Amino acid sequence: MKLTIDIDCTPQEARAFLGLPDVEALNALIVDEMTERAKANMDTLADPEKFMAQAMTMGGKSMEAMQAMMMAAMSGKK
Numbered sequence: 001m002k003l004t005i006d007i008d009c010t011p012q013e014a015r016a017f018l019g020l021p022d023v024e025a026l027n028a029l030i031v032d033e034m035t036e037r038a039k040a041n042m043d044t045l046a047d048p049e050k051f052m053a054q055a056m057t058m059g060g061k062s063m064e065a066m067q068a069m070m071m072a073a074m075s076g077k078k
Helices: 011-018 024-040 042-046 048-055 060-075
Strands: none
Touching: 011 042, 024 042, 024 048
């Protein structure tokens, strides 16, 4: 026996029904902050040399972590 139930509701109604918090304001805050940061760094993002220079100055650990992640992806390990 197969039973299908279609529920027609908005995301807000679904969150309220399931008792989940409304994170819409937090999401808007994060999106606004990321937009401002992207606008502030637009010249760096558009120039590959500046972007790589900034990425390299983030510290040796971040580069080592990136290399480890790439090696794990190529070897199929998690």
